[in-house]
Amino acid sequence: MQKRMRNFDGVPGCSMEAALHILGGKWKGVILYHLFTDGTLRFGELFRALRGINQRLLTRQLRELEEHGLITRKVYPVVPPHVEYSLTEEGRTLHDLIMGLSVWGRGWLERRGMRTAKDEDFDVLKHAAEKRPVLPDKS
Template sequence: MKKLRNYDSAPGCSMEAALHILGGKWKGVILFHLFKDGTLRFSELQRHLVSINQRLLTKQLRELEEDGLVIRHVYPVVPPKVEYSLSDEGKELQHLIMELSLWGRKWLERRGMKTAIDEDLDALKEMFAKTEALDELGE
């Protein structure tokens, strides 16, 4: 029996479709690291996401690949080498993901909280500004 996924039936609205694709605790974080760091191997992604287990990371990556946001490139070598990068469709989410990251940082700061890994807010803002400038050049 085929598993129902990725809208074998019509979504109720466009927001439901977007949240269905990006739903899951780790998908946004995976996309964020692919934006921030570029192409990453599985083990590199796993190092960035310290509290995710291998099985769940694999599942989330497969779903992102199935939805057309991530490209999985397998190299025919021993031991196996697999790299993940953003597809053109995945790159369209960069503005949204960066805005969410900045909003999350401000939310934490207003409550006097920090992330487990010390992030440089200025570097995030700078990266976001560069992507906005590139987007404007492309239009």
């Protein structure tokens, strides 16, 4: 199944344009980061983890990540609805990029004497960045 290339009138100008189209914006990388560090999450758990996002924007970002094949959305037929989000195999290929950006961001903050609102253990973060997800064998 070929994924849509929303907002492209044809072929992207270069591979970087395609990558930034898919991952661009303030929240997509943060959503992926939390799915890497916390595993499968419900909508409410993601909403609480992302400081400053509104529900409508989170819904839109999740839909776009799903359209691009990076996450899956599983709906459980219960009342109230129970929806979980998790990384796809393709999404897991972004592990080194997303976790590497997180480690770089932490170092950038520390070099300026700054901290994040969430007290992250830098050693745990570095360990998570070094831990590669196991991908299914294609053979």
